[in-house]
Amino acid sequence: MSWPGTLNVKPINMKQLLIFIRKEFLHVFRDRKTLLMLFGLPIAQIVLFGFALSNEIKDSKIVVADYSKDAVTRQIINKIASSKYFDLEQSLQSATQLETAFKKGTIKMAVIFPENFGNDLIHTGKATIQVIADASDPNLATTITNYITQIITDYNAQLGNNSGQPLQIVPEVQMLYNPELRGAPNFVPGVMALVLMLVCTMMTSVAIVKEKELGTMEILLVSPFKTIYIIIAKLAPNLIISVINLFIILILSSVFLDLPVKGSVLLLVFDSILFILTSLSIGLLLSISAKTQQAAMMGSLMGMMLPTMLLTGFLFPIENMPLAMQWLSNIVPSRWYFIIIKKVMLKGLGFSSVWKETLILSGMCLLLFAISLRRFKIRLQ
Amino acid sequence: MITLDNITKTYNKGTVTAVKDISFSVNPGELFGLIGPDGAGKSTLFRILTTLLLADTGAASVNGFDVVKDYREIRKGVGYMPGKFSLYQDLTIEENLNFFATVFGTTIKENYDLIKDIYQQIEPFKDRRAGKLSGGMKQKLALCCALIHKPAVLFLDEPTTGVDVVSRKEFWEMLKRLKAQGITILVSTPYMDEANLCDRIALIQKGKILSIDTPAGIIKSFPDRLYAVKSAKTHQLLIDVRSFPGTVTCFAFGDSLHATFKDNQEGGLLPYLQSKGHADASMQPIVPGIEDCFIHLLKE
Amino acid sequence: MQPVITTEKLTKRFGHFIAANELTFEVGKGEIFGFLGANGAGKTTAMRMLCGLLTPTSGKASIAGFDVYTQTEKIKRRIGYMSQKFSLYDDLTVAENIRFYGGIYGMATRQIKDKTTELLQELQLQNEAKTLVRELPLGWKQKLSFSVSIVHGPDIVFLDEPTGGVDPVTRRQFWDLIYHAADKGVTVFVTTHYMDEAEYCNRVSIMVDGVIAALDSPANLKQQFGSDSMEDVFYELARNAKRKAD
Numbered sequence: 015m016s017w018p019g020t021l022n023v024k025p026i027n028m029k030q031l032l033i034f035i036r037k038e039f040l041h042v043f044r045d046r047k048t049l050l051m052l053f054g055l056p057i058a059q060i061v062l063f064g065f066a067l068s069n070e071i072k073d074s075k076i077v078v079a080d081y082s083k084d085a086v087t088r089q090i091i092n093k094i095a096s097s098k099y100f101d102l103e104q105s106l107q108s109a110t111q112l113e114t115a116f117k118k119g120t121i122k123m124a125v126i127f128p129e130n131f132g133n134d135l136i137h138t139g140k141a142t143i144q145v146i147a148d149a150s151d152p153n154l155a156t157t158i159t160n161y162i163t164q165i166i167t168d169y170n171a172q173l174g175n176n177s178g179q180p181l182q183i184v185p186e187v188q189m190l191y192n193p194e195l196r197g198a199p200n201f202v203p204g205v206m207a208l209v210l211m212l213v214c215t216m217m218t219s220v221a222i223v224k225e226k227e228l229g230t231m232e233i234l235l236v237s238p239f240k241t242i243y244i245i246i247a248k249l250a251p252n253l254i255i256s257v258i259n260l261f262i263i264l265i266l267s268s269v270f271l272d273l274p275v276k277g278s279v280l281l282l283v284f285d286s287i288l289f290i291l292t293s294l295s296i297g298l299l300l301s302i303s304a305k306t307q308q309a310a311m312m313g314s315l316m317g318m319m320l321p322t323m324l325l326t327g328f329l330f331p332i333e334n335m336p337l338a339m340q341w342l343s344n345i346v347p348s349r350w351y352f353i354i355i356k357k358v359m360l361k362g363l364g365f366s367s368v369w370k371e372t373l374i375l376s377g378m379c380l381l382l383f384a385i386s387l388r389r390f391k392i393r394l395q
Numbered sequence: 396m397i398t399l400d401n402i403t404k405t406y407n408k409g410t411v412t413a414v415k416d417i418s419f420s421v422n423p424g425e426l427f428g429l430i431g432p433d434g435a436g437k438s439t440l441f442r443i444l445t446t447l448l449l450a451d452t453g454a455a456s457v458n459g460f461d462v463v464k465d466y467r468e469i470r471k472g473v474g475y476m477p478g479k480f481s482l483y484q485d486l487t488i489e490e491n492l493n494f495f496a497t498v499f500g501t502t503i504k505e506n507y508d509l510i511k512d513i514y515q516q517i518e519p520f521k522d523r524r525a526g527k528l529s530g531g532m533k534q535k536l537a538l539c540c541a542l543i544h545k546p547a548v549l550f551l552d553e554p555t556t557g558v559d560v561v562s563r564k565e566f567w568e569m570l571k572r573l574k575a576q577g578i579t580i581l582v583s584t585p586y587m588d589e590a591n592l593c594d595r596i597a598l599i600q601k602g603k604i605l606s607i608d609t610p611a612g613i614i615k616s617f618p619d620r621l622y623a624v625k626s627a628k629t630h631q632l633l634i635d636v637r638s639f640p641g642t643v644t645c646f647a648f649g650d651s652l653h654a655t656f657k658d659n660q661e662g663g664l665l666p667y668l669q670s671k672g673h674a675d676a677s678m679q680p681i682v683p684g685i686e687d688c689f690i691h692l693l694k695e
Numbered sequence: 696m697q698p699v700i701t702t703e704k705l706t707k708r709f710g711h712f713i714a715a716n717e718l719t720f721e722v723g724k725g726e727i728f729g730f731l732g733a734n735g736a737g738k739t740t741a742m743r744m745l746c747g748l749l750t751p752t753s754g755k756a757s758i759a760g761f762d763v764y765t766q767t768e769k770i771k772r773r774i775g776y777m778s779q780k781f782s783l784y785d786d787l788t789v790a791e792n793i794r795f796y797g798g799i800y801g802m803a804t805r806q807i808k809d810k811t812t813e814l815l816q817e818l819q820l821q822n823e824a825k826t827l828v829r830e831l832p833l834g835w836k837q838k839l840s841f842s843v844s845i846v847h848g849p850d851i852v853f854l855d856e857p858t859g860g861v862d863p864v865t866r867r868q869f870w871d872l873i874y875h876a877a878d879k880g881v882t883v884f885v886t887t888h889y890m891d892e893a894e895y896c897n898r899v900s901i902m903v904d905g906v907i908a909a910l911d912s913p914a915n916l917k918q919q920f921g922s923d924s925m926e927d928v929f930y931e932l933a934r935n936a937k938r939k940a941d
Contacts, residue, residue, distance in 0.1 A: 033798030037787065044786045229481035233540075236445045238471040239498045392466075394447045433833050433860035530734045556860065559733035560890065560926060561933045585860050588926075600862060629895070630874050646867055649894035649924065650913060690863050 084132030149189035203355035204328030207348040216314035218297025276362030295382035397421040402453035413439040428593035429583035437583040474546035484526030499544035531562030587686035605692040626673040705754035714740040732902030775844035775852035785829035800847035834865030890926035
């Protein structure tokens with residue numbers, strides 16, 4: 015090697031900076047996973063938010079009960095039916111039937127025209143329509159009651175033009191389950207599902223992968239200690255901590271957010287533990303394929319948090335999604351847990367109302383555990 | 396105690412061969428050394444023997460148990476110290492030891508005698524976290540944890556790498572005492588000088604065994620006569636000896652050079668060196684060391 | 696001897712702990728200087744101070760004529776560094792690594808090109824110019840790493856245990872490169888655990904418990920301690936070290 019006699023190394027300049035930047039580009043382009051994220055993510059987001067997810071309310075299931083059956087009611091009902099916001103079912107249901115429907119969550123709103131609606135309107139100049147909305151999702155409730163109100167107002171104006179008399183149809187709005195339209199009843203269940211899922215999945219997968227990374231997993235495997243016990247030991251702290259977290263959230267929301275558990279706490283805890291176990295086994299599955307803690311965390315975030323946030327139903331209504339995504343949401347455990355929490359915590363319902371969701375959750379739990387236990391590696395490769 | 400028959404292991408769908416056609420055996424109570432540089436395949440062999448990896452072809456057994464079928468039995472009765480430091484950094488010395496004792500179904504008390512020698516050196520620091528120990532102390536702790544259940548066979552994968560000379564010496568003293576208690580030990584190291592401390596050694600490079608024998612046996616099988624050449628100007632000496640027409644091989648070994656020559660041509664070296672300005676050059680026949688043999692075997 | 700490194704009572708404290716204690720020595724141009732010591736003796740701390748990476752607590756030091764307190768940027772331009780974990784990017788090719796390091800050391804494009812050709816020839820890596828570094832065998836990586844650390848023609852190169860885990864032949868080839876560099880006037884400051892490598896050095900210093908316990912040529916040290924080998928000299932000095940637990 016020869017040394018240039020007077021190599022005068024200058025202070026940093028543009029060219030050096032460019033060379034460094036060029037190297038950084040090379041790193042990025044040679045790492046497939048990073049590339050996928052950098053280019054895939056924006057595209058995925060546009061597709062998702064542009065086409066699949068929206069806050070727009072469409073096709074909300076409502077029941078219209080027409081006890082009057084006159085020309086006026088028919089006109090109003092036609093207007094409601096022709097609106098894209100509503101998926102209308104016309105039927106005469108008793109108060110009990112309506113209550114059941116609301117509890118089950120099959121309808122979001124009921125519009126009731128009392129007897130002699132039309133007559134009242136003509137003779138007294140005023141009539142009322144009863145509007146009952148499920149306000150456990152206050153945004154949804156507000157929006158659809160606003161739509162109804164708008165339709166009625168328009169009709170009011172139309173009537174006024176035609177007859178020259180001020181006529182008033184007054185909607186009497188009743189918000190069920192959340193009369194003050196607080197946000198808490200919607201986001202607390204959502205947050206519960208998200209937090210429990212994230213903690214269990216991420217913490218479990220990271221804990222197992224950490225042993226792999228450190229090399230201590232090797233020693234544990236080459237020992238009489240049965241693999242199943244290793245798994246139980248890894249899951250146990252997360253289970254206990256998550257249950258504690260659950261109680262903290264419930265106490266906090268009851269004391270500070272005025273959101274007590276209306277239904278059976280025992281049922282809620284039972285289903286929560288089911289959900290926690292499901293999340294734990296997802297964490298277990300993730301730990302099997304991840305080689306580094308970083309990969310485990312990324313997997314948890316991308317693989318679990320994102321679907322949970324998008325497909326649970328608390329940020330974006332599932333009913334409004336394309337069919338494919340609605341089907342997809344069926345395999346996200348938190349979707350079912352979210353329904354259970356809302357039914358038990360907000361609507362005070364019992365096991366008879368949530369047995370279906372509980373069954374689904376149990377099934378998922380067992381299946382995931384079975385798969386992850388089978389695939390847990392007793393060797394290094 | 397340990398046998399390997401034609402063990403081959405590849406990675407990356409067969410593109411990378413870690414070990415090829417390895418066969419040897421270790422007798423009960425032997426201190427057997429696997430000597431070779433990084434990438435030679437030592438760790439792979441350890442992992443196959445401790446049932447952590449499956450070989451592509453070949454068979455192996457430990458204490459009569461097959462590494463594939465009887466892996467559970469093997470895992471109950473061996474001690475293993477993997478290459479990287481594999482203890483829990485945020486637990487103290489005592490906590491680590493207690494944990495591994497439990498994992499192996501025993502207690503520190505039960506087998507204290509076995510680890511006493513070693514443990515006493517680190518016991519004053521038993522409440523210190525493992526992450527804050529020096530290399531030498533970590534080593535001792537790892538050895539204790541591998542021994543705590545009184546295994547019949549001990550697998551130590553590069554236990555002395557990265558550790559200073561003093562700790563290395565102490566470690567091998569400990570190994571000798573363990574051997575005296577009847578434990579079979581398979582240990583790997585890249586340091587050639589440690590080879591002499593073993594009963595038998597296998598020299599391994601790039602997945603293949605170059606030679607297996609006692610250290611004395613390997614030294615005896617060195618085919619040529621080896622000479623140590625010295626002078627004050629070692630670097631210049633290296634160049635000059637290499638330029639001497641009678642030289643076959645010449646390698647630096649500390650303050651002297653080890654060289655071999657063509658038939659009976661060594662006599663001409665000293666005059667040649669003197670003519671090159673090495674007035675104080677000296678030369679004498681020496682017994683080869685393991686490193687000389689390794690270098691020789693690498694050539695072939 | 697024309698000194699390129701001069702230290703006078705160079706000290707580094709971390710709180711109450713004195714990692715390096717009043718180090719005083721000189722290293723000359725073109726010297727191969729072995730910097731030995733047990734783990735925890737203070738070697739790494741000392742080296743970091745000399746590289747301008749750590750500010751000393753007290754004492755003086757000048758590297759390549761620059762002061763270690765006030766001119767660290769200038770020092771960094773006159774030195775090269777190779778650590779045991781190597782300093783090459785696994786996912787870049789051989790040529791790209793050379794180009795990168797040449798660039799950040801401020802070499803002109805023409806110079807980098809010439810140097811690349813030279814290096815590839817010297818290391819016999821011409822066919823591997825476009826190979827990703829991660830696919831090179833360990834020994835080649837090391838040799839390349841060393842060459843890259845001196846690509847900009849520094850006065851001093853610091854090598855931190857450069858030959859760990861490599862086969863005996865490659866180790867010696869590596870030292871051939873070191874000799875070559877020293878012949879050209881580069882001062883080589885190397886730490887190692889291989890005691891035979893200590894013998895290849897012109898002078899050796901051994902640190903124990905934060906101080907330099909011995910500094911001389913290997914031959915003199917062996918005479919002083921009545922030992923046959925540097926290993927015995929080291930053992931004599933290091934075995935009574937108090938800092939065994941750190």
